[in-house]
Amino acid sequence: MTLDFSEISDHKKFEDLVVSYFEDLKFEEKHSIVDVEVKPSGTGIDGGRDILVTIKVSDSVVTFERRWVVQCKFHDTDISTDKISDINIPSLLCSYRASGYLLVCKQKPTSKLTDLFENLEKENRSGQHFVVWSGEQFKRLLLVLS
Numbered sequence: 001m002t003l004d005f006s007e008i009s010d011h012k013k014f015e016d017l018v019v020s021y022f023e024d025l026k027f028e029e030k031h032s033i034v035d036v037e038v039k040p041s042g043t044g045i046d047g048g049r050d051i052l053v054t055i056k057v058s059d060s061v062v063t064f065e066r067r068w069v070v071q072c073k074f075h076d077t078d079i080s081t082d083k084i085s086d087i088n089i090p091s092l093l094c095s096y097r098a099s100g101y102l103l104v105c106k107q108k109p110t111s112k113l114t115d116l117f118e119n120l121e122k123e124n125r126s127g128q129h130f131v132v133w134s135g136e137q138f139k140r141l142l143l144v145l146s
Contacts, residue, residue, distance in 0.1 A: 003139045005106050011074035015040065015050050018072050018104050018138075022053045024145055034058050048087035052096060067098040073105045079132075080110040089120065093128050100129035108134045 008014050019038050026036040034056040041049050051070040056063055069092055073079045089101050103109070103117070109132045120130040133141070 003142060005135055005139075008074070008106075011072065014074040014106060015072045017142075018070060019051055021138075021142060021145065022051070022055075022070075025055070028145060032058050032060070034063050048084070048089070048092050049096065052098075053102075066100070067096060068100050068102050069093060069096055069098045070102045070104060073103065075106060078108045078110050079103070079105045079113055081113050081116055084113075089130065090124070090128070098128070100131060103132040104138055105133065106135045108136075 005014070008017065019040055022036055022038045025033055036056070037054040039052040039054075041051065048071055049069045050072045053068045053070055055066045055068070057066065058064075071084065071087075073083055075083070084103065092098075093101055101120075103113075109117075114132065117130045117132050124130070
């Protein structure tokens with residue numbers, strides 16, 4: 001089975017697909033996920049947050065939360081740093097008390113964007129995570145979940 005993002009007509013439908021992915025995680029039995037709360041930002045300027053995802057995980061001793069600020073980029077070209085240059089990602093994470101920032105792209109991130117995320121991950125001291133998924137990575141995750 002293959003997925004084709006060309007059937008998705010706009011960024012809102014792409015965001016809805018990402019929301020559905022995270023909502024469906026709570027039904028996945030392979031993981032130790034206890035609950036998933038998904039809050040889309042709604043319409044208008046989002047300030048770098050399309051979706052706020054809180055995942056409750058149990059390690060069989062205690063249940064803990066991870067909160068992710070998720071940004072979706074539904075562009076027909078590869079995503080470069082200029083597409084997120086107006087976002088102060090560490091401040092955004094602080095304001096939402098988030099564990100990480102996830103950028104989900106329709107296409108691929110450029111090497112410069114990948115380097116930015118690797119540097120953010122390496123230089124942070126607070127245990128936060130900075131992750132970018134290409135369209136192909138996201139498609140594979142969707143297929144595994146289905």
